[in-house]
Amino acid sequence: MGIITGKAIPRRTFLRGVGAAAIGLPFLDAMSPAFAFRAAPPVRLAFLYVPNGIDMKNWNIEQEGAFSAAFPRVMKPLEAFRDDMIQIGNLTHNSGRALLDGAGDHGRCSGSYLTGIQVKKTTVDIKASISCDQIIANKIGDQTRFASLELGMDDSRQAGDCDSGYSCAYTNNLAWRSETQPLPPILDPRALFERLFGTGVVLSPEEAARQARYRRSILDFVIGDTKKLQTSLGPTDKRKLDEYLSSIREVERQLEKAEKENQAVNPGMDKPYGVPPDFAEHFKLMTDMMLIAFQADMTRVVTFMMTREGTSRSYREIGIADGHHPCTHHQGKPDLMEKVTQINEYHTRQLAGFLERLKSTKEGDSNLLDNSMIVYGAGLSDGNRHLHEDLPTLLIGRGGNHFKPGRRVIFRKETPMCNFHLTLMDRMGVPTEHFGDASGPLEAASLT
Amino acid sequence: MQARGRGTAPPPLGIALEGDLARRIDVALAVAMLNGFATKSEARSIAFSISRPSLKTAQIADVLAGFYAGRPLGGSAMIGMPEGEPAGDDTPFLNTLLAIKGADGTPQYTSNIRRPLDTADDCVLIRNVLLAQNDGNASIVLAGPATGMVRLLELYGSRPQISVKVKQLVVAAGSFPAGAAEPSIKSDVAAARKLFAEWPTPLVAVGSEVGTALPYPGSSIEKDFAWATAPHPVVDAYRAFKPMPYDAPAAALAAVLYAVHPGDDYFKLSEPGTISVLDDGRTQFTAGAEGKHRYLIVDPAQKDRVIKLYTDMVSAAPAPRGGRGRGAMPEAEE
Numbered sequence: 021m022g023i024i025t026g027k028a029i030p031r032r033t034f035l036r037g038v039g040a041a042a043i044g045l046p047f048l049d050a051m052s053p054a055f056a057f058r059a060a061p062p063v064r065l066a067f068l069y070v071p072n073g074i075d076m077k078n079w080n081i082e083q084e085g086a087f088s089a090a091f092p093r094v095m096k097p098l099e100a101f102r103d104d105m106i107q108i109g110n111l112t113h114n115s116g117r118a119l120l121d122g123a124g125d126h127g128r129c130s131g132s133y134l135t136g137i138q139v140k141k142t143t144v145d146i147k148a149s150i151s152c153d154q155i156i157a158n159k160i161g162d163q164t165r166f167a168s169l170e171l172g173m174d175d176s177r178q179a180g181d182c183d184s185g186y187s188c189a190y191t192n193n194l195a196w197r198s199e200t201q202p203l204p205p206i207l208d209p210r211a212l213f214e215r216l217f218g219t220g221v222v223l224s225p226e227e228a229a230r231q232a233r234y235r236r237s238i239l240d241f242v243i244g245d246t247k248k249l250q251t252s253l254g255p256t257d258k259r260k261l262d263e264y265l266s267s268i269r270e271v272e273r274q275l276e277k278a279e280k281e282n283q284a285v286n287p288g289m290d291k292p293y294g295v296p297p298d299f300a301e302h303f304k305l306m307t308d309m310m311l312i313a314f315q316a317d318m319t320r321v322v323t324f325m326m327t328r329e330g331t332s333r334s335y336r337e338i339g340i341a342d343g344h345h346p347c348t349h350h351q352g353k354p355d356l357m358e359k360v361t362q363i364n365e366y367h368t369r370q371l372a373g374f375l376e377r378l379k380s381t382k383e384g385d386s387n388l389l390d391n392s393m394i395v396y397g398a399g400l401s402d403g404n405r406h407l408h409e410d411l412p413t414l415l416i417g418r419g420g421n422h423f424k425p426g427r428r429v430i431f432r433k434e435t436p437m438c439n440f441h442l443t444l445m446d447r448m449g450v451p452t453e454h455f456g457d458a459s460g461p462l463e464a465a466s467l468t
Numbered sequence: 469m470q471a472r473g474r475g476t477a478p479p480p481l482g483i484a485l486e487g488d489l490a491r492r493i494d495v496a497l498a499v500a501m502l503n504g505f506a507t508k509s510e511a512r513s514i515a516f517s518i519s520r521p522s523l524k525t526a527q528i529a530d531v532l533a534g535f536y537a538g539r540p541l542g543g544s545a546m547i548g549m550p551e552g553e554p555a556g557d558d559t560p561f562l563n564t565l566l567a568i569k570g571a572d573g574t575p576q577y578t579s580n581i582r583r584p585l586d587t588a589d590d591c592v593l594i595r596n597v598l599l600a601q602n603d604g605n606a607s608i609v610l611a612g613p614a615t616g617m618v619r620l621l622e623l624y625g626s627r628p629q630i631s632v633k634v635k636q637l638v639v640a641a642g643s644f645p646a647g648a649a650e651p652s653i654k655s656d657v658a659a660a661r662k663l664f665a666e667w668p669t670p671l672v673a674v675g676s677e678v679g680t681a682l683p684y685p686g687s688s689i690e691k692d693f694a695w696a697t698a699p700h701p702v703v704d705a706y707r708a709f710k711p712m713p714y715d716a717p718a719a720a721l722a723a724v725l726y727a728v729h730p731g732d733d734y735f736k737l738s739e740p741g742t743i744s745v746l747d748d749g750r751t752q753f754t755a756g757a758e759g760k761h762r763y764l765i766v767d768p769a770q771k772d773r774v775i776k777l778y779t780d781m782v783s784a785a786p787a788p789r790g791g792r793g794r795g796a797m798p799e800a801e802e
Contacts, residue, residue, distance in 0.1 A: 084585075110585065114596040138599075433546060434588035434596060454624040459592050 028052055031317065032165075035249065037241030043217055044165060044316030045249075046264045047383050048257040061383045062163075063420040064314045064392040065448055066322040067134065067153065068371065069194055071126070071329040072348045073403030074412040075361045081107050081428045093361055097369040098414075102426060104375065104389060105416040106467060109430035111437040114457055115139075116399060116408040125406035126345075127186025129399030130329035134194050136438040136456015143180065143187045151196040152441040152455060154203070157321045159450040168321040169313060170195045171212065172205025173295075173302050174328040183330050191330050194323040205325050209305040210275055210294025216313060217268070237272055239265055260382070264315065271308050274301065299337055300370055307374040314388055315381055320448070326367065329399060338366050348403030360403070371396055375416060392417040393444060411437060415467070419447050422468060429466045435459075443467070480506075481635070482514035482601045483727055484594050486548065487720055488612030488652060489518050490525040490559045493709040494640070494720035495611050496532060497684050497782050500702045501724050503536040504781025507788075511728045515597045517548025517590035519612030519652075524562040525549075526587050527579035531701050534579075536786045547581060548590030550616045564708040565701075576699050591620035598633040606633050607727040611640035611720035612652050614659040617667070627668055636670040638727045639663070640719035642743065642751035644675040644763035654749030661745040664761065672726060673743055673751070673763040678735070679719030681766040682774050684782065686713040692783035702782070721778050726764055734774050736765040 029050045035043040045051075047061050078093040087102045098105065115132035116125065121141045131139035134151035150158075153168055161167020175192050182188035193202035206212045217238050239246070246265070250258055278296035296302045306324065313319050327333055332343030340347070340359050347363065350356035378389035394416040401407045410433075418425060431439075438456035445452045446461060483502055487495030505511035516533050518525045526547050533545035570576040581587060594616075598606055610617055617637070620626055641652035641660070653660045664671070689706045690713075696703070706716070725734055741759035744752050753763060 112596075114599065117596075117600065119599050120602065430585050432585050432587060432589055434592050436592065457595070457625070459589065459623055 029249075029252070033249075035242035035245040037238070037243070037245065041218060041238050041241040043238065043242055043265075043268065044318045046260060046315040046381075047317070048253065048260060050253055050257050060420060061386070061391045062317060062320055063422075063448060064320045064322075064388075065153070065156065065444060066310065066314075066324060066392065066394050067194060068324045068326060068394065068396045069130070069133065069329075070326050070364075070367050070396070070398050071130070071331050072345055072360075072398070073400035073407070074364050074398050075357065076401050076410065076412065078361050078364070079412050080109065080410075084109075084428050084430050086427045094364040094368055097365065097372040098375070100372065101375050101379070101416065104379065104418070104425050105414050106423060106425050107428045108413040108415060108440065109410060109428065110433050110435050111411045111413050111431065111440055112409040112434045113399065113411060113437045114408065114434070122184070124184035124186045125400065125408070126330035127183035127190040129406075129408060130192075130194065130325075131186065131190035132456075133399040133437075134323065134441070135196050136436075136441060136458065139186070139190050141185050143185060145200075146187045146189045146202070147199050148190070148196050148202070149199045149456070151194065151323075152438075152445055152452075153195050153321050153323050154197050155452060155455070156445055156448045156450045160320060160448065164317055164319045166215075166313070166319040168195065168203075168323070169212075169215075169310070169319050170203045170205045170323050171306050171310065172207050172325040172328070173299070173306060174207065174325070174331055174333060176204045176207055178202065178204055182328075192325070192328045194325050203323075205323070208294045209271075209278065209296070209302065209309065212306065212309050213271065213275060213294075216309060216318060237269055239269055264312075267308065267312060271305065271312070274305050274308070278302075278305065299335065299366075303370045304373060307370075308377070311374070311377055311381065311388065314378075314392065315383070326370075335363055335366060338362055345403075350404055352404075368396075378417075386421070389416070390418045391420050393419040393423075393447065395444070409434065413437075413440070422447055424468055431462060431466070435462070478602050478605055480509050480511050481728060482512045482597070482606040483724065484515040484517075484597060484606065484608045485513065485724070486515075486517040486519055486590060486594070486608070486610050486612060486616055487640075488520060489529055490520065490522055490562055491651065492611060492720065493561075493706055493716045494679065494684065494718040496528075496702050496705045497716065497718060497778075498609065498611060498720040498724045499529075499532045499536065500782040500784070501721055501778065503787055504784035505724075505728050506536075507784050507786075514601065514606060515548060515594050516545070517550075517593060517616060519550065519590075519610075519616060521550055521552040521554040521584065522558055522562070523554045523581070523584060524558045524566060526581045526584075528562055528565060528577070528701075528705065530579040530581045531577045532705075535701050538786055538788075546593065547587045548593035548616070549584065549587040550590050550619070554584060561705070561709045565705055568699075568704055568708075570699070576704070577701055590616040591623055591626075594620055595623055595626050595629065598629060601633050603632050604635050607635045608637045609640065609720065609723045609727050610637065611723060613656040614639075614641070614653075614663040615656045618659040618662050621663070621666060621668075631668045634669045636672060636727070636730070637667055638672045638674060638723040640674040640679070640723035642673050642675050642745075642763075643677055644673055644738070644743075644751065645753040646750065647675065647677060649746075649749030650676045650751070653745060653751055657745055657747065657749050660749075660751075664743045664745060664751075667760075669760075671743075671761050672723075672730075672737070673753075673761060674719045674723045674726065675751070675763060676717065676719055678722045678764050678766055679717035682718060682722055682771060682778075683715035684718040684721060684778055685775060686715050688779040688783060692779055695783075695785055718778065721782070722764060722774075725774065725777065725781075733767070734770050734777070736767045738763045738765060 140147035157168035438458035
């Protein structure tokens, strides 16, 4: 390969090595023929889901239209991205409401979040519907190595009662391949790493530890291909490739560190082997790999359940020993309300770090964030009262120069969340006439 | 779909009301009447929508709904309103009502509905609340143009839900068995035609002749609301609608009464048949055993009984509210 040959490197080039190691490449200038029309980078979609609702008083920006005032507390960590996001108001998931099924708002809200339907109240014969991310994955997934990725950080149990008669399959999954088949999230960063770059085989903790003693970087395995490719690249592409490979190496280092820490903290733990004990570190690892997957066009569709719906996880990292879920049922008690706000704020701080990394990842003339649609939100608004209307929703990124961010857009009350899903599916090149209880896509003029 | 409510007895019938509040005072009276039935646990008001896009109408609807929901004046209810730009649809009565000042010189009736965004799409709202009702335990009363009901029909997947959830649709519009074109029909002939042709449940029409024969007595406004120690929005709406004294044609009240008590012989019922809509907006009833439509016929022997019930129900004080309250959510059966 020469520097300028007029012949482009295929977009789906892999650096291959011994074994099954294969590393996809980021978007390089050399992937477009010289002086030819440069293809637009693909649009990516990720849903980042947080449980138990959000402190809406500290979430909603009061003023409609262009952001002008300072962000409220929970949004504050995202100030640096005010020109990159749309805060959407009044989206509703009617399917999450009781609708005669009694208690179980947590089970319903996550079950319906991307499926758009009222899930069956059961712990046995689960029934939801194909989720919108999977509708997209089914249509465009053949263009990437993975049709979609399902990530999580908390709990991937698929059986048992997780909320008043609702199966854990509803609270612990966002993505559903069919009405009876949820797609459990990958929780363990090591497992995700292996999925992205390796054989896909998840090792037992013992085997993983044994191998780790002799572990070399995956980059070592593909060094031959890397060198060959480097000779055919111009200086800009070379730098891009170096940065990209360094980011993979950095993920490896983080993984090794997490694995060492886990061994030190609790050698007999039943926690997945590569899961860092610290929430922020875990989040960073998962999102670093999500970023790499997007950057190398390994997938364009990701669902990420930051923690399972209804979780009672504590946040000792920020001094909160109480469980998240109990805190949200604060009944107006200021100390508990404050803890909820702090947890919500902690989550948006992590999100900000991810957004920063997306934004600083150049892609063609733009950046990865511009070419993405990062949807951050929850299946409940007020977790204390279990409200399913005005769901907290951020659309971050421009979806490939499509959306016009930097503002708050409020739709009419009871606007189905599924209308938003239709809009996203359309932008992903999968126009869909009907989905869940949608009454039609969101009014385009409001977002673009 | 099955009835899945807890407990043994189903809750009272849920009524979703959609009406042309800006042009028909009987719609405001119908809101009050539903409250009266609610105080007796004979019905539940599950949704209230207005028939045309109009911000001021939505504000008045909010004031009425808020009043009966026990919220202080100026609250905000979930009001349904059709899609479309509110333009030129404000009637003088709305301005008069909103211009009434309290003792302190500030507007007596205010609403938190300040923009169309503060309302819900009427068809989505009604669809959503219907899903929260036991099968067959809801009826819809329409006292205005059929535009919104037709949009409800056209919502993807809604027809089977309507068939299961809705006991009947009672339409306070048209004239029967034949008569002059009635304004609610005339304002959207195409929608009315589609509604009568395609609505999947039993449908009972209440013509303008019923409303005229059984009006709401203006004298009730003067004497039956003495209990109200604070401003009463229905009383003030009635006064603002037309110079007093007058008796208001009240087809919407007959429609609510029939929806709540279909078997209580307040009215006679036509034989089954089919209602069609002519190009000029006139309605025509054709008898036929297979037809899904009927229309109400005034029973002169019941006139006093009906009017007495009207005034008792419309002038009832707001039903006491219990429970923890769930904001502006549509009312479910739980």
